[in-house]
Amino acid sequence: MAYRRTRLMEERLASNRERIVRATRRLISEGGFRHAQIAAVASEAGVSTGTIYRHFPSKAELFVEVLTAAVEHEIAILQAVIEAQPDPHKALHAAVASFVRRALAGPNLAWAFIAEPAEPEVDAERIRARKLLGDVFKAVLKQGVNQGVFPRQNLDASAACIVGAYTEALVGPIGPSRKTLRDKERLVDAICQFCLRAVGATGRG
Amino acid sequence: MAYRRTRLMEERLASNRERIVRATRRLISEGGFRHAQIAAVASEAGVSTGTIYRHFPSKAELFVEVLTAAVEHEIAILQAVIEAQPDPHKALHAAVASFVRRALAGPNLAWAFIAEPAEPEVDAERIRARKLLGDVFKAVLKQGVNQGVFPRQNLDASAACIVGAYTEALVGPIGPSRKTLRDKERLVDAICQFCLRAVGATGRG
Amino acid sequence: MAYRRTRLMEERLASNRERIVRATRRLISEGGFRHAQIAAVASEAGVSTGTIYRHFPSKAELFVEVLTAAVEHEIAILQAVIEAQPDPHKALHAAVASFVRRALAGPNLAWAFIAEPAEPEVDAERIRARKLLGDVFKAVLKQGVNQGVFPRQNLDASAACIVGAYTEALVGPIGPSRKTLRDKERLVDAICQFCLRAVGATGRG
Amino acid sequence: MAYRRTRLMEERLASNRERIVRATRRLISEGGFRHAQIAAVASEAGVSTGTIYRHFPSKAELFVEVLTAAVEHEIAILQAVIEAQPDPHKALHAAVASFVRRALAGPNLAWAFIAEPAEPEVDAERIRARKLLGDVFKAVLKQGVNQGVFPRQNLDASAACIVGAYTEALVGPIGPSRKTLRDKERLVDAICQFCLRAVGATGRG
DNA sequence: CATGAATGAGAATTCATTCAT
DNA sequence: TATGAATGAATTCTCATTCAT
Structure with missing residues (x-):
């Protein structure tokens, strides 16, 4: 059976690191540093807060x-x-x-x-x-x-x-x-x- | 001898409201919004935090x-x-x-x-x-x-x-x-x- | 009317600092450092966590x-x-x-x-x-x-x-x-x- | 020339379970329980964190x-x-x-x-x-x-x-x-x- | 009017444990 | 069996604001 990539899968394939960076960029662009809290970034990126700290030592x-x-x-x-x-x-x-x-x-x-x-x-x-x-x-x-x-x-x-x-x-x-x-x-x-x-x-x- | 007002004297003579404003200006000038917390402003102005809220509804x-x-x-x-x-x-x-x-x-x-x-x-x-x-x-x-x-x-x-x-x-x-x-x-x-x-x-x- | 101190008032009169110290001592005595988290100390002392930080710079x-x-x-x-x-x-x-x-x-x-x-x-x-x-x-x-x-x-x-x-x-x-x-x-x-x-x-x- | 086992060789020959135990002992000896986090043990033992949980039910x-x-x-x-x-x-x-x-x-x-x-x-x-x-x-x-x-x-x-x-x-x-x-x-x-x-x-x- | 101790909702960060590959 | 990225509950600390005195 042919393997079919769903949109969700594609999203997941973008490495979480990249998704975190993108989410942060989006939040900073739209609302400033103030709106780019770790919890908000995590939510926007669709990952947990802990994952952010796997990829970056600090905010x-x-x-x-x-x-x-x-x-x-x-x-x-x-x-x-x-x-x-x-x-x-x-x-x-x-x-x-x-x-x-x-x-x-x-x-x-x-x-x-x-x-x-x-x-x-x-x-x-x-x-x-x-x-x-x-x-x-x-x-x-x-x-x-x-x-x-x-x-x-x-x-x-x-x-x-x-x-x-x-x-x-x-x-x-x-x-x-x-x-x-x-x-x-x-x-x-x-x-x-x-x-x-x-x-x-x-x-x- | 002529009477000379020192900075300290000016400060004492000013109303609390004025002293709060000056203290805030000083703190923002020196360290930015981040350093002008209410407690710091109160301390710099020589008043209590409560007094700030008597004169201003919010930070x-x-x-x-x-x-x-x-x-x-x-x-x-x-x-x-x-x-x-x-x-x-x-x-x-x-x-x-x-x-x-x-x-x-x-x-x-x-x-x-x-x-x-x-x-x-x-x-x-x-x-x-x-x-x-x-x-x-x-x-x-x-x-x-x-x-x-x-x-x-x-x-x-x-x-x-x-x-x-x-x-x-x-x-x-x-x-x-x-x-x-x-x-x-x-x-x-x-x-x-x-x-x-x-x-x-x-x-x- | 004569002013009557209730038990609760007496408790309050023990300065919060003292109550925090006592609560901490109690918790450490009973369960070790591990059980003396800030939230637990605050609860045991009957104060908020913020109050602890008014009296002590850190845990x-x-x-x-x-x-x-x-x-x-x-x-x-x-x-x-x-x-x-x-x-x-x-x-x-x-x-x-x-x-x-x-x-x-x-x-x-x-x-x-x-x-x-x-x-x-x-x-x-x-x-x-x-x-x-x-x-x-x-x-x-x-x-x-x-x-x-x-x-x-x-x-x-x-x-x-x-x-x-x-x-x-x-x-x-x-x-x-x-x-x-x-x-x-x-x-x-x-x-x-x-x-x-x-x-x-x-x-x- | 006689075969000499180096420390590194010993480590490689040992089963993962044994390597985990040794790594833990080393870390506890050197820095106390606090320094023997699962991630640190895994790194010191040269295995993944998951492997530790294959051999031990908990830390x-x-x-x-x-x-x-x-x-x-x-x-x-x-x-x-x-x-x-x-x-x-x-x-x-x-x-x-x-x-x-x-x-x-x-x-x-x-x-x-x-x-x-x-x-x-x-x-x-x-x-x-x-x-x-x-x-x-x-x-x-x-x-x-x-x-x-x-x-x-x-x-x-x-x-x-x-x-x-x-x-x-x-x-x-x-x-x-x-x-x-x-x-x-x-x-x-x-x-x-x-x-x-x-x-x-x-x-x- | 003034005081300043108290409040408590956040915010950042950690780390044991899980699970898809 | 092994991997290691991901999870998320737990924890410390901050600070604008309130209110009893």
Whole structure:
């Protein structure tokens, strides 16, 4: 008799570790660290609390892994987007647009990057995450400055400002009220323009 | 001999309500929401926990009042700074520089504006606070655009981006490492330049 | 109308701290460290678990306090008994008899002195307690040796052996089966004789 | 070249049951009952936790078996030592010295005989173990009394006191500080003298 | 109005035991 | 027979809030 995999079986086949990570990501995305209690994660993942501790030594380590994975994912995407562009000007525009668009598309961890941490270990990871994000933009800026596309500037400060600018625009008061696709694209564009002007981009390439 | 009020004297003279608010502000500034437990606030204010509940219905309401007062204070300062300037360009520069400088000077509530809230009520106030801050910049931008000093742009987005940019630069990875006065002034300048370019300021006036 | 104190009120007047200590002592005496969980102590003391943490920073500290108080109490009694005797021989006899008799009289903490500790902090106190008990006997032995009543011997070893000997006799297999007063007195006497012979006491004074 | 069995080889050759018992004994010896969790035992034995439950119905039963085996081993040694001696006086000396020397030599289960048990079933075995140890000494005492070498005395009490005396001397405060071989031999001697005097031994033979 | 001890519902973590493979 | 991931009841500790004095 042929073996048939049910949907439930498929779910079970996703290793519990993965399911725990996903459940945590979902809960943090939707309600913040506060809503990602161990019991809630266990319930959401369909496992027992003990199982979480088989895979992670503590709640803090679980959060760190989730944040690390999320930021690595974001950065990988950003870098792919950047490398696909012919010049720093277009690269910066594409990178910001990509990030903002994805963030507006649905529940995400963007806000968690600016969240007050519950645990010192999580805090350290949050700082690292923002630093890594900033570094991506810093590299683009550096190239642009070297090529004379952007004026000389404090690269660290500009990179941080870019991260802060679009993050705020996403989680701040104007973000949640935007609903239609058209509105969203307008916001994406406005943020991109802001950032490009901010770094001194004057025209094309 | 002239009568001089010490900090301690001020504290004693203040009503309990005021002392509670100040103690809360101090604790949030220094250690975040997490460190401003009711017992800690009571101890810092020199009152009992019961007294706090005589003046505030809940911890959340206390936090909301502290945030509200803090943001009103910041906004009042910003507006005074802005009004003292002859044009939108200088006003924007002065406003950003003022905020950043004050934030770098010592413990402050800046970070709390972007902190993950402990309570939904506090969250609402945080959103409102950021909105109010953004409105201050939006007004300057609007005036600038009307005067032709700044190009047309999405004022809401730009205002939010400005708030996000300098906040990130303050609480993000590059903030804490800045130590010397010289370093600080460089950071202030870099952030101001970033914001001015971002809104399309092209020259003086 | 005259104020009348009820039994319940009297109970309440015993400060909760004291009631917690008593409840802990009772539970440890009857069932060992294992039975003195925070919830059980709270229930036995008639307070909430939170109240325990108002008075003690941790379960370990509570246990340490209980053990410390118990051993200080025992030692005070031992020393009073010893000082009331005219010579080291009688003092040693009286001290051992006193301790053993009291231990046989009812639930006590004697066994806790030899218990495997649950927490390192408690362990440290247990070691200290046994050392203190040993020191009391060592002092008597020393005096006896100086007076020529006892022969020269390793005072530390002898003192430890005495403590071990009567403790084992109390908590070991022969202890619990003894029931009648007569039986108990025989045991007291046997242990005293054992210890006196052990330190080389040859006759009176 | 002769075939030499290494420790590792022995372990591999032993049945899983035996390896579990040995691992448990090792862990209890080194860190006490608290460190002998099922997972730790499984890891130390190189088997899975499930395998432990194939051989033992519960953790308590495993501990009981380990204690039983250990005490039987000790008793067999004691009896061999005793039977090799020509008279009760020498037998008692040799028995105590043997036990104490072995205990001082390295990690052992001696302390476990006086440990607070984790489970009632283990407790029962502990009591039985101490009783068996006491019986060995009781037999020697009885013979000595019958031969007129020792005075009449409460044999049960004396036997228990002997066990307690040397156990305390081993695990009590004076034990761990002893380090050098010379120190250890002095302690062995002091304990033997104590016990011999305690049972009324007056001279040789 | 002020006090501060008491409350008790949570939250994180542990670990003996089970059972599908 | 062996495996080891999963279970979940049990335990310690926290802290916003209440209320008798």
